[in-house]
Amino acid sequence: MPSCPISPACSRRYIGPDPRELGIFNLNNRILFTHELLDDYTSVYTSSETPFTAWVTVTSRRYGSHPSIPFVSEGTFRTAWFAYVNIQDFAKDMSCPKCGPCPEDVIWDGISLGFSKKHILATLRPPTVSDPEAPVRPNGYVWKQQVFPDATLRRLLWHVIKGCKGGSGIREKVVDSDDNEPQHHAMAVKVEMERVKAIPEVLGELSRIDSYLAALFDQHFGLTKVFAGIAAPKVYIKLFFQASSTANGNGAKGLTARVAGS
Incomplete structure (x- = not known):
C-alpha cells in the first residue's frame, strides 16, 4: 500500500479508496466502519453522558451473538470516530454563535450536557462564581474539641477508669498484690487510694x-x-475512656448521645 505523502511517516497512514458514497468509512485501509455505526455514537454522545468505554462495551455485547465477528477495541474505535468526525461538516451548529469554533475560554468536564432553554435565566452563573452575599467561614483550626476541655478532669477520669480491671474491689486489689514485695504492696495501696479519692472529685x-x-x-x-x-x-468503660481522651472528641460525643438515648 502506498504511504500518504502528506501525513508524517510515524503515523503510518496509507492512500486508499474513499467509499463514502457507499456509507463506509475507510480507516487507513485496514478496517471499514459504516457511517451508521459512527453516527450512532455521535448521536448518543451528544444526547447523554456516554463515554467511549460504555458505548464500546454495549456494542461488544451486541456483537457477542456473532462470535465470529468480534467488535473492535475501545482504542481502535476512538481513533476511527475522531478521524470520522474530523471530516464532517456540521454546518456550524456545533460552535458558539458568539465565540465561534475556537472560544478563548472553555469549561470542560468531560461530558456532554444539554438542558432546555427555559432554564437559561438572567440569574444563571458558572458554578465557580462566588456570591457577594455568601457567608464567610474561617478556615482556622478549632481548638479544644475534646469532650471535656478541662485537662485536669480528663486526667482524673482516665486515672479512675484505668483502675477498673476485672471488677475487683479495693480490698481484693490490695490483697492480690505481692505480699513478698513490701514496696509493690505499698505502691498498690497508694495507687488504689488515689483512685478512690479521685472518684468524688470526678x-x-x-x-x-x-x-x-x-x-x-x-x-x-x-x-x-x-x-x-x-x-x-x-x-461504659469504653465510653468514659474515649471521653477522657485528648484527641478530637466527636466520636465520643456521638457515643455519649447514643448511650443517653438508650
Missing part, C-alpha cells in the same frame, strides 16, 4: 457539666460499686 465535675453523665458515672464507677467489687460494663 463526680462533682461531671455534675456541673451534665447531670446524666454524672449519674451514669456514679452508677457504674462510684464508691459503692468500687467497694462492692462490681465490674462496670465494657461499653
Whole structure:
C-alpha cells in the first residue's frame, strides 16, 4: 500500500479508496466502519453522558451473538470516530454563535450536557462564581474539641477508669498484690487510694457539666460499686475512656448521645 505523502511517516497512514458514497468509512485501509455505526455514537454522545468505554462495551455485547465477528477495541474505535468526525461538516451548529469554533475560554468536564432553554435565566452563573452575599467561614483550626476541655478532669477520669480491671474491689486489689514485695504492696495501696479519692472529685465535675453523665458515672464507677467489687460494663468503660481522651472528641460525643438515648 502506498504511504500518504502528506501525513508524517510515524503515523503510518496509507492512500486508499474513499467509499463514502457507499456509507463506509475507510480507516487507513485496514478496517471499514459504516457511517451508521459512527453516527450512532455521535448521536448518543451528544444526547447523554456516554463515554467511549460504555458505548464500546454495549456494542461488544451486541456483537457477542456473532462470535465470529468480534467488535473492535475501545482504542481502535476512538481513533476511527475522531478521524470520522474530523471530516464532517456540521454546518456550524456545533460552535458558539458568539465565540465561534475556537472560544478563548472553555469549561470542560468531560461530558456532554444539554438542558432546555427555559432554564437559561438572567440569574444563571458558572458554578465557580462566588456570591457577594455568601457567608464567610474561617478556615482556622478549632481548638479544644475534646469532650471535656478541662485537662485536669480528663486526667482524673482516665486515672479512675484505668483502675477498673476485672471488677475487683479495693480490698481484693490490695490483697492480690505481692505480699513478698513490701514496696509493690505499698505502691498498690497508694495507687488504689488515689483512685478512690479521685472518684468524688470526678463526680462533682461531671455534675456541673451534665447531670446524666454524672449519674451514669456514679452508677457504674462510684464508691459503692468500687467497694462492692462490681465490674462496670465494657461499653461504659469504653465510653468514659474515649471521653477522657485528648484527641478530637466527636466520636465520643456521638457515643455519649447514643448511650443517653438508650
